[in-house]
Amino acid sequence: MSEKKKFTYYPGCSSQGSALHLDESLRAIAPSLDIELEDIEDWNCCGASVGHIGGGQLPNLSLTGRNLAKAQERGKQDVVTGCAACYLNTHAGNEKIKNDVNVRAQVNEALSAADMEYDEDLQVRHMCEVIVNDVGLDKVREKVTNPLTGLKVAGYVGCQTVRPFAGTDGGGNYDTYDNPEFLDNFAEACGAEAVEYNPKTSCCGGSVAVMSPDRTLHLIKTIVEDAVEAGADVIATPCPLCQTNVEMYQDAINKKYGTDFHIPVMFYSQLMAVAFGLDGEKDAALHRNTIRSEKLEKMAK
Amino acid sequence: MTKPAPNTSEKYDLGFANWVYENVNGGDKLGLCMQCGVCSGSCPIGEQMDHGPRKLFMMIRAGMKDEVLSSNTMWNCTSCYRCVVRCPRSVPVTYILQDLAAKSVELGYAKPNENSKFSNSFWWSAKTFGRTDERLVTAKYYFSFGVVEGVKRGLDNLKIAWGMIKTGRMHLTMPHQIKDKAGLKAILAKAAEIEERESKS
Numbered sequence: 445m446s447e448k449k450k451f452t453y454y455p456g457c458s459s460q461g462s463a464l465h466l467d468e469s470l471r472a473i474a475p476s477l478d479i480e481l482e483d484i485e486d487w488n489c490c491g492a493s494v495g496h497i498g499g500g501q502l503p504n505l506s507l508t509g510r511n512l513a514k515a516q517e518r519g520k521q522d523v524v525t526g527c528a529a530c531y532l533n534t535h536a537g538n539e540k541i542k543n544d545v546n547v548r549a550q551v552n553e554a555l556s557a558a559d560m561e562y563d564e565d566l567q568v569r570h571m572c573e574v575i576v577n578d579v580g581l582d583k584v585r586e587k588v589t590n591p592l593t594g595l596k597v598a599g600y601v602g603c604q605t606v607r608p609f610a611g612t613d614g615g616g617n618y619d620t621y622d623n624p625e626f627l628d629n630f631a632e633a634c635g636a637e638a639v640e641y642n643p644k645t646s647c648c649g650g651s652v653a654v655m656s657p658d659r660t661l662h663l664i665k666t667i668v669e670d671a672v673e674a675g676a677d678v679i680a681t682p683c684p685l686c687q688t689n690v691e692m693y694q695d696a697i698n699k700k701y702g703t704d705f706h707i708p709v710m711f712y713s714q715l716m717a718v719a720f721g722l723d724g725e726k727d728a729a730l731h732r733n734t735i736r737s738e739k740l741e742k743m744a745k
Numbered sequence: 746m747t748k749p750a751p752n753t754s755e756k757y758d759l760g761f762a763n764w765v766y767e768n769v770n771g772g773d774k775l776g777l778c779m780q781c782g783v784c785s786g787s788c789p790i791g792e793q794m795d796h797g798p799r800k801l802f803m804m805i806r807a808g809m810k811d812e813v814l815s816s817n818t819m820w821n822c823t824s825c826y827r828c829v830v831r832c833p834r835s836v837p838v839t840y841i842l843q844d845l846a847a848k849s850v851e852l853g854y855a856k857p858n859e860n861s862k863f864s865n866s867f868w869w870s871a872k873t874f875g876r877t878d879e880r881l882v883t884a885k886y887y888f889s890f891g892v893v894e895g896v897k898r899g900l901d902n903l904k905i906a907w908g909m910i911k912t913g914r915m916h917l918t919m920p921h922q923i924k925d926k927a928g929l930k931a932i933l934a935k936a937a938e939i940e941e942r943e944s945k946s
Contacts, residue, residue, distance in 0.1 A: 457877035460921045462914050486924045489871040493824040497847050497861060498868025501770060502940040503933045507871065510932055532826075550943070554936035558928030607826035608839075621830040647789040647825035655863040655886065659821070663789055692905045734908035 449578060451569075452518040453481035454511060456530035456684070457489050463527065463684030465729035469713035470526045470571060472727035476587045476720045477579045484514045484523070490533040493651050502550060508537030509551035513562040520564060526571040526713070528604035528683040535568040539614055572605060572682050572712075573616040576626050584633040589721040591635025592743055597715070598641040598671035598679045599627035602648060602686035621645065630712045631680060634719035639674040643667050648689040657696060664690055665697050668705045678708045678737050680715055687711060691735055708737035718744045761810040768944075770844035771837035778802045784828035784838045794818040798828060798838050814854035819846035820861070862889040872933055875923030880906075880915055 459467035474481050488510055489495070495504040511534060515523045523538075525531050541548045542565055552561050575584065601624050609615030610624065619626050622645055628638035646667055649660025667690055671679045681687050691709040698705055710733065717728035724730050724744025730737070765772045778799075785797025795816040796804065804813050819842040828838035849855040866885040870878050883902075888895030899906075909915035923929060 457921070458879070460876070461879045461916070462909065464914050486875075488875040488923050488929060489877050491871065492867065492877070493843070494860070494864040494867050495871060496843060497850060497864035498866075499872065499933065500851075500937060500940050501844065501847065502943075503936040506932050506936040510929065550936075550939050553939055554932050557931035557935035558925065560928070560932070603823075603825040603827070608829045611830070621827075645827075647823050647827070649790070650823040650825065651863065652790070652821070652823045652860070654883075655859045659790060659793060660823070692908065695904065732912045732914055734905075734912055 448478045448480050450480045450482060450521050451524040451574070452515045452521055452566075453483050454487055454490075454515070454523055454525040454527075454530055454534060454568075455483060456487075456525055456527035458527055458684040458688075462688045463711075465732035466526050466684055466687070466711045466713060468729040468732075469711055469717045469727065472722050473713055473716045473720060476716075476722075477575065477583060479574070479579065481524070482518055482521075484511055485517060486514060487511055490527075490530045492529045492533065495533075502554065505537050505540070505547070506551055506554045508534050509541065509555050509562055510558075510560065512538055512541070512564070512566060512568075513555055513560040515566060516562060516564040520566065522567045522569050522574075524569050524571055524574055526682070526684075528570075528602060529685065531568070531570045532604045532609070535570075535609055535615065538566065538568045567614075569616060570605060570609075570682075572626055572630075573610070573618040575630070576618045577616050581629055581633050584630065584716065588633065588635055588719045590719055590743065590745060592631075592715060592719050592740070593635050595636040595715075595739060595743065596639050596675055596677045597628075597631040597636045598639050598674055598676035599631055599644060600641070600667060600671070600679050600681045600686060600690065600709075601627050601644050602681055602683040603645060603650070605682045606645060627680060627682065627712060631715060634715050636715065636719075639671075639676050641670060641674050641676070643670050648686045650685060650689075653689045653693065654685075657693060661693060661697055661700055664693050665701060665703070668694060668697065668707060669703070672705060672707055676707065677739050678710050678715075680710050680712050682712055691733065694735065706735055708733055708735045708740070710737060710740065715740070721745050759806075759808065761808045761813075762806050765805050765845075769841055769848060771840035772844070774834075774836050775802060775805065775841065777834040778836050779834055781833060783831050783833065784836075787827040787831050789823055789825055789827070790821050794821045798842065801842075802836075811854070814845070814849040814852060815856075817858070818842065819849065820855075820858055822846070857889075862886055865889070870920075872930070873926075874920050875926055875929050876921050878920040881920060
């Protein structure tokens, strides 16, 4: 891909809060990857993994319907998001609407209450899949001017970035469910070393970790412990909720298990921003991690 | 005294199974389940469930409506989708559990629990602002347990909140919200109306 490719961008709610640093670093690296991002105008929440319980199935799906109707105002270009939950909901909802005329009719009947309609057949894609399939690792390597030599990275993919769509045609067939390689490849393309790491796609507890940490601290402990034992300097992840959960609960884990974990959890896009020679604060947003990586900050321009 | 012989007509009420097949999202694929247990074996917090998905699906076939709808199984699903991608019969396990959770609330089986309270707080924010305001969802969730528990949970997480504020990941001003809140409100009301209409037809 040598020419710029335009995408309609769905930032998602965490882009204005807990995952501000994912949004900032993605927008910063996009031009280097020849990606142009045009935001969905007045986008709304995707419903995440609990919206259907509070609101019901069709109201929850209508959230996605509204986003897609707004996305089609930008044209037929693919929709892309960096958030795992936004991707899962919007991709799954879009496929459901496209493949079932009754569902599309119901969603459009709901949208008509605001004079809106979704009649396109858009594609909803994950940023990581776009980087693998459209941009390509060669382009990532080509853009590295500040290789992260000596940085050991544990690639923690999490669940919803790859499950359940990474191995489907609609999901771009870009990797496997249990042992995905794209994140390690991103780290190595940036000049870092991807360490052997087993819990790549172990669950952090997702929203259950937010509502009842006691039920899921043991899951996060394994994710952190294996990274530390593998000698990683940082954990890298594509998922907003994984990043926040694995970062913010290390104190609680230390308290509960008598451990002493303090390992930074970064987004892959922050690593890329540093490796592309962009600004450590403005572009890589390294100051937004509550556990900071001195090693990466020293490498940053 | 001899044990009473199982009364198959009572033990196996296919009425509930058929209701699940027809009304629960993904339920039409439940008949494909061959009870292999890959789902339960793959579940990250399956040990905290009353019954793993495999057993729950057998209970559905056995017509155990009350036990199924009041179990905590669906409330422990983290939506990791490991069972979905591993199921050799392509049963959409996660989707079924997610909708069973919604149905158990709708039909009055679920007692208010952490997950349902969190879901309500989450939906309130999505519906009111069009966006998830992580601060308000969390605060509303904490205080849904009462003032004392709310304050306790808030204090327990003060350090995390302070970390988020310092790094600019939690703002202190008005909630982020969409411009066309009225339009969204109308869409959601209409969608609820359609869902109600369809469930009666």
